[in-house]
Amino acid sequence: MSRLRNQLIRTAATALIWIGGIEVLSSFVAKQMYNYTLTFTPIFFVLGILGVVVFVVARFI
Numbered sequence: 001m002s003r004l005r006n007q008l009i010r011t012a013a014t015a016l017i018w019i020g021g022i023e024v025l026s027s028f029v030a031k032q033m034y035n036y037t038l039t040f041t042p043i044f045f046v047l048g049i050l051g052v053v054v055f056v057v058a059r060f061i
Helices: 003-034 042-060
Strands: none
Touching: 003 042
């Protein structure tokens, strides 16, 4: 892969990790501070895991 394409893939993977992580963190904070339970949606877990996998794979290719 070219260096620019690899950087683009890692940037997209980082964005996926942030999107998944922010949702999980916001659910935790809402539960702790306001005693309000937000339901987790599987798509955010999938985005976070997919982001980590793509980031690791792009790091070695």
